[in-house]
Amino acid sequence: MVTVSWPATPEPPIPFEPRSGILDAGTVLQRVHSNRFRPNQFNPGPKGAGRFHFFGDPAVPALYLAETREAALAETLLHDVPVGAPAPLPRSIYANSVLAGLELKRPIRVAEFFGLGLRVLGVEASQLTDTPMDNYPQTRKWAHAAHDAGFDGIGWMSKRDNSARAYMLFGDRVQEDHLDVVPGSGLAFAAADGFSWLVNICAPLKIDVLAR
Numbered sequence: 001m002v003t004v005s006w007p008a009t010p011e012p013p014i015p016f017e018p019r020s021g022i023l024d025a026g027t028v029l030q031r032v033h034s035n036r037f038r039p040n041q042f043n044p045g046p047k048g049a050g051r052f053h054f055f056g057d058p059a060v061p062a063l064y065l066a067e068t069r070e071a072a073l074a075e076t077l078l079h080d081v082p083v084g085a086p087a088p089l090p091r092s093i094y095a096n097s098v099l100a101g102l103e104l105k106r107p108i109r110v111a112e113f114f115g116l117g118l119r120v121l122g123v124e125a126s127q128l129t130d131t132p133m134d135n136y137p138q139t140r141k142w143a144h145a146a147h148d149a150g151f152d153g154i155g156w157m158s159k160r161d162n163s164a165r166a167y168m169l170f171g172d173r174v175q176e177d178h179l180d181v182v183p184g185s186g187l188a189f190a191a192a193d194g195f196s197w198l199v200n201i202c203a204p205l206k207i208d209v210l211a212r
Contacts, residue, residue, distance in 0.1 A: 007127050009138040012145035019117035021155060023108040028182055029065035029167065030072040032099050039100035039186065040179035042171035051129075051136050052143035052154060052168050060147060061171025063179075067164040069099060070201060074160035077189075078207065086206045094189040094198060094209070101185030105178050110167060111146035113156040129156040143168065 023029075031039060045059035053062035066072035077094050081087050113121070113129055121128075128139055146154050153169035187194035199209045 007124065009127050009131060009135045009142075010123065012142050013122060016145040016149045017120075018111040018113070018146060018149070018151075019115075019120045020151070021110050021112045021117075023104055023110060023155075023167070025104055025106050027104045027108075028101050029067065029104070030069045030099065030101055031063070031065050032072045032076040032097055035096050035098050035188065038176070039098070039181045040102055040176050042169075042174075042176065044171070049136065049140070051131075051139050053140065055140050055144040055147070063169045063171060063174070065102065065167045065169070066158060066161075067166075068161070071158045071161040071164035071166060072099065073198075073201060075158050075166050078202075078205075079160060081207055084206075086208060089198075089202060089207050089209045091190075091210050091212055097189050099185075099187040099189070099194065099197075101182035102179040103182055105180055108152045108169065108174060108178075109150075110153045110155040111149070111151045113142070113154055114165060115157075125157065130159050147173075 033039065037043065040063075042061035042063045043053070044061045045054035048054075054060065064072075064075065066075055077089065077097060081089060111117070114125075118125060118128065128142060131139060143154055147170050151170070152173045153167055155165050155167045158164050158166045187197055189195055189198050195209070195211070202209050
């Protein structure tokens with residue numbers, strides 16, 4: 001058995017001065033979320049900790065987005081589906097999930113955890129945005145540092161679809177009414193049109209979307 005060794009995630013540098021990027025007003029991003037939330041509603045936490053959430057006391061609410069529908073799907077429902085051999089996607093995984101497009105109503109300032117932004121911070125993707133779950137307590141410190149530095153959120157290259165950027169917005173900096181739901185953008189995966197879209201995306205990936 002081959003053991004893969006991942007480089008350690010360091011402490012965030014002090015002072016924390018990441019490369020800054022602006023998502024312009026009018027930018028449309030995609031979100032896959034549980035139907036217990038409104039499309040533009042932040043997850044209040046603290047249950048369900050991930051790579052960059054939750055941190056703070058009380059927990060800072062979080063909302064994950066991506067540049068494309070495919071990346072939003074890859075970062076959520078497909079995140080833990082094994083790569084390579086054919087794999088199932090049980091109905092229990094997607095039945096309560098919805099895809100929606102959200103339009104930014106104001107500019108959003110994000111810390112860039114991608115491209116030269118990683119070099120500015122002195123880390124590789126393998127140390128911050130492409131790590132196993134065991135590193136999440138450490139990578140969350142970097143989101144916390146970006147929050148303390150005054151950013152509205154963070155951006156990185158999707159680990160599961162590295163052709164697109166993913167974002168997490170901080171719910172105490174960005175408000176729900178700063179994100180407009182794009183009319184007609186919603187897809188409920190349990191409904192016929194959403195299920196069909198999901199099947200078409202997953203088939204080339206050797207992922208079998210189970211109808212029951």
